[in-house]
Structure formats: C-alpha cells, structure tokens
Amino acid sequence: xxxxxxxxxxxxxxxxxxLARLSVIDLTIVVNVGDDEEIHGLHVSPDIDTxxxxxxxxxxxxxxxxxxxxxxxxxxxxxxxADNTFLLGDLDLGLNLFRTDRLTNGAPLSTVTGQIAKALDxxxxxxxxxxxxxxxxxMKADGExxxxxxxxxxxxxxxxxxxxxxxxxxxxxxxxxxxESINRxxxxxxxxxxxxxxxxxxxxxxxxxxxxxxxxxxxxVSPLFGGKALKGPADRVMASxxxxxxxxxxxxxxxxxxxxxxxxxxxxxxxxxxxxxDVMVTDTRISKPEQAERLGREMLGL
Amino acid sequence: xxxxxxxxxxxxxxxxxxLARLSVIDLTIVVNVGDDEEIHGLHVSPDIDTxxxxxxxxxxxxxxxxxxxxxxxxxxxxxxxADNTFLLGDLDLGLNLFRTDRLTNGAPLSTVTGQIAKALDxxxxxxxxxxxxxxxxxMKADGExxxxxxxxxxxxxxxxxxxxxxxxxxxxxxxxxxxESINRxxxxxxxxxxxxxxxxxxxxxxxxxxxxxxxxxxxxVSPLFGGKALKGPADRVMASxxxxxxxxxxxxxxxxxxxxxxxxxxxxxxxxxxxxxDVMVTDTRISKPEQAERLGREMLGL
Numbered sequence: 385x386x387x388x389x390x391x392x393x394x395x396x397x398x399x400x401x402x403l404a405r406l407s408v409i410d411l412t413i414v415v416n417v418g419d420d421e422e423i424h425g426l427h428v429s430p431d432i433d434t435x436x437x438x439x440x441x442x443x444x445x446x447x448x449x450x451x452x453x454x455x456x457x458x459x460x461x462x463x464x465x466a467d468n469t470f471l472l473g474d475l476d477l478g479l480n481l482f483r484t485d486r487l488t489n490g491a492p493l494s495t496v497t498g499q500i501a502k503a504l505d506x507x508x509x510x511x512x513x514x515x516x517x518x519x520x521x522x523m524k525a526d527g528e529x530x531x532x533x534x535x536x537x538x539x540x541x542x543x544x545x546x547x548x549x550x551x552x553x554x555x556x557x558x559x560x561x562x563x564e565s566i567n568r569x570x571x572x573x574x575x576x577x578x579x580x581x582x583x584x585x586x587x588x589x590x591x592x593x594x595x596x597x598x599x600x601x602x603x604x605v606s607p608l609f610g611g612k613a614l615k616g617p618a619d620r621v622m623a624s625x626x627x628x629x630x631x632x633x634x635x636x637x638x639x640x641x642x643x644x645x646x647x648x649x650x651x652x653x654x655x656x657x658x659x660x661x662d663v664m665v666t667d668t669r670i671s672k673p674e675q676a677e678r679l680g681r682e683m684l685g686l
Numbered sequence: 687x688x689x690x691x692x693x694x695x696x697x698x699x700x701x702x703x704x705l706a707r708l709s710v711i712d713l714t715i716v717v718n719v720g721d722d723e724e725i726h727g728l729h730v731s732p733d734i735d736t737x738x739x740x741x742x743x744x745x746x747x748x749x750x751x752x753x754x755x756x757x758x759x760x761x762x763x764x765x766x767x768a769d770n771t772f773l774l775g776d777l778d779l780g781l782n783l784f785r786t787d788r789l790t791n792g793a794p795l796s797t798v799t800g801q802i803a804k805a806l807d808x809x810x811x812x813x814x815x816x817x818x819x820x821x822x823x824x825m826k827a828d829g830e831x832x833x834x835x836x837x838x839x840x841x842x843x844x845x846x847x848x849x850x851x852x853x854x855x856x857x858x859x860x861x862x863x864x865x866e867s868i869n870r871x872x873x874x875x876x877x878x879x880x881x882x883x884x885x886x887x888x889x890x891x892x893x894x895x896x897x898x899x900x901x902x903x904x905x906x907v908s909p910l911f912g913g914k915a916l917k918g919p920a921d922r923v924m925a926s927x928x929x930x931x932x933x934x935x936x937x938x939x940x941x942x943x944x945x946x947x948x949x950x951x952x953x954x955x956x957x958x959x960x961x962x963x964d965v966m967v968t969d970t971r972i973s974k975p976e977q978a979e980r981l982g983r984e985m986l987g988l
Binding site for chain 2: 425426454459460464466475477478479482484488499503
C-alpha cells in the first residue's frame, strides 16, 4: 500500500513518524520548502530537517532542531555582530553546512535531502516539494511584504497576515519523484500542518496541485483543537486571510483537493457545518509516535 | 615609530604578539592570503586568523585555531560523508561563517578582517596582503599542481615541492592601507615564516613587492634553527626550489627586499656565508610573547 504525506514542519513530522511505524505501507513524505531561508549564508530547510530529525528520532524538545544540541557557533556569531535570533545548534549547523556546500556545487535539494536522510538512517523517502527556489512571503497589515522566517522567527508571528504569496511558485516544478509518488499512492495524507503557511506553498507548485486535485483519495488531518492550533498562528492566519473559523476553514483551505477531513473529538460540533467532504472524528493529538501510529491506522482502515 | 610586519601563520603571529607588546610603536601586520581556501564552502583565511587569535591571546595549543575549542560541527560533517580532515573548531567555524557571509554580501576581506579583529579586542591593525583572490599552488615531483591546503593539511606536506606559483598574484592589488603603512613605516619586519610558502605569496602582489624593494629598512627574522624549521617544511621546500641551505637561502629568498637578517645563535656559523646584508645574531625562539617582545626590542634598538 503506497501512502504519501504532504507535510509542513512539526505537526506533519509527527504524523510522518507515526505512519513510518506502519510496516505495511510504502511511505513518501513531500515536504514544504517555502520556509527555506539563507541564514548566515547557509541554506536552511526547516521543514525538511524537522521531518528527517523526527523520523530519525533525534528531534529537539520543541519539535525542531536536534536533541542534545549545543549552540557554540551560534553564540560565537553574536560576537561578530551577526543576528543569531534564528537558533542553529552545532549539530544542526553541520547538516546545514553540508547541504549548502552540496547545493553550491550544483546538487539538487532532493538529492541532498536523500543523502541526509540516509546518513541519519531514515528509511522513509523524504522529498522537497520542489528543487526550485520557492519562498513564502507574507503581507503585514501595513502592506509590507516580509519573508517567512522574518515573520515567524524574528517577529515571532505577531503580525496580522493580510495576504500571502509564494515567490517562485508559478515557475517551480515538482522535485523528481513527487508526482510519481502521488499518482502511485493509494492514499494521500495532508499532515496536521498550518494550511496557508505550510501546505499552500506545496500546492503553489502547479503540477503538485493538479496531481492532488486528480487524486481520488486525499485526506487532511486538521491542525485545530477547539478551533485553535496547539502552537503557532494557524487560526489567526486563517482568519486574517478570510477563511471561516474552525474546521470549516480547514476544509475550505483544501477546496478541490481533499475528500475527507480528520478532526479532533474536541471539535465534534464542526461536523454539522461541513457538508462537502467526509469527516472522521477521532483523537488527533499525536505528540507521541504511538499516538500518530494509531491515527495512521485509523485513516488507513487498518 | 611606525612598524609593519609581513607575516605568515604561526611564527609570524608570535612575532606580531611580541611587537604588539611594545607600546611605543604603531603596528600594522600585513598577512599572507595565499593559504586561503574554501572548506565546506566557507572562506578560511588560516594565516589571518592565526595572527588575530594570537594577538588576542586565544590561539590554540598548536598555534592555530582557538584555545578550548570543540569540534561538534566538524565531527557531524563526517556523518554526511564530508571530508573533515581540515579541522575547524566550533568557535573557529563561527568566525569563518561570519566572514564567508560578509564576503558573499560584497564586503572586502580587509573590511571583514578589521571587524573580526575588533570583535576579538585586537588593537593592532591586521591587513590581508590583498582583497583579491590569490592562491599558492605547488607542483609535485610528478608535475601535478595542487592547492596549498591539499599540500599542507590533506597530504601533510610530505610531497617534494618542485615548483611554486601564486594564482591571481599578477593581477592582485594590495588591500587598502597596505602600501600606505609600508611607505610610512620606520621599519618593516618580515616575520619568521616559511619564505616561499608564506612570504612569497605576499611578494607576488607586485605593488607590495615594489614598496618593500623601495623601503630603506626591511629586516627578516629567519625561521631556521640549526638550518631547519622548528615545525613545517621550510628547509625542504627551500632546498627543492633551488635555494641554498641555511640562512644563505633565507637571504636569497628575500633578495632585493631585505637589508638585515636576524638569525638564531645556533646558526652563528652562517654569518661568514652572508655578505650582501647585515646579520643580527640573537635568540630567535619566540614561543612565548615575552621572548617575542624581547626580540622586537632588539630589532628596533629599543
């Protein structure tokens, strides 16, 4: 049974780790690259790394970065006046240095991602949505456009997001294997990531969107609990972008794409307001891999 | 009193630290950039950093790198298959990451070098010989040309050096301040560095060579003790490049440039074979800053 997960960072990564425990499926994770950024001249791919680290079981306590990492380099950078707000641990930096050097020497992001996953003993196929440059940009209330990491890390997602765009999205092509794995998949799972911030940049790649629209079985796991994200600005961003509140908004965010939405038992009341897709109501808290595995089994009908 | 030191790595850095203790002089160090290299995509400037670290008193026990450094990133790089033979400590890496990012954003090496020196509380002016790309390359006995770091670090200077060249030297111009500081100097000291490997790349910058040829008072500190370098391949490289053995070879390496050579008491016998420049015989062991200070006082007649 072939399964593809469309994933952002922490939530999607936890879902991936659960699905990876199901030995009966052949799993591919297609990951958002809209958060990618140049930090100190290094190409960071936060969502890809969060997915790989989580699959390898070496993710940091907050869900991102590496467990037991040190921050020697990051601290030293401040000595020279560099802005080190974006925390890069030393182990994490080793990976980012390796990736950047390979990219500079012409390797596609998907190739480097495969090398990194292999080096960390991750058996699951992890693919960037695209090897091309694609950047999520957000418009503040004052009309100024800022990059994702500036919004998310430097400004700690405090701004109202008045609009969103995906620079490079129009011309970006899917990374090798992305379309093939979606077309081959018996089921596509959209992980419990922030729909506009983490999944829309993947849908911004036209061929990926088309493949998902054409796919007969796409199921989205809502990131909401009682109408709000556990962490992060999902509900606020959805609201300011004009989506309805709660899981009605999640369904609308994935219009034309999904056949089923999985919502948490806390949001059971949303069922009555959703009529265009199937709704599965269950416990969607998946901070532990065994919880994510159980959710995976339910979705797959195992 | 204005003094310029022309410097390679460890030996020149120790001389610099001694001269810097003489509060009566205004000191500028002009440093070799022929050893500069791209390591994991980072621009490393080993001689500049050795000079700055030594002036700051934070150099590693071998003379290069930072004291009490850790190697977390370097070790992690090997996980991904990167060649980590060139040891970059974490603190050292922070500096190199900062420098590379600034250079990529268009800052000249001299500007970044000044920032780094300032951040490490180094009051002495440290200048790269040139902001332009200049690379020392060595021909092995089999006729193959290799880069400096491949020769020195990866192959641990075991090869016979049949020839030497300085890629970019012909077109390289001096970094801002280099010529001015030489012209203003009451005394120019060539540090006890490897003449062909560490000083010739500086002389390869035509305007620097001309300024030194024109200068009335250039004194070279020999790196030899009993005809050999304390560390490194100076005597072997000088021999294979056709220079006479001992300090006669050092004097010949600096032909037209120097008026005086300072040799170690162990090499007193060389005095009889040197007739075209003045010879100062003294204790040239300067592993401790106070020894280097004493040598500086002697050279300056203080």
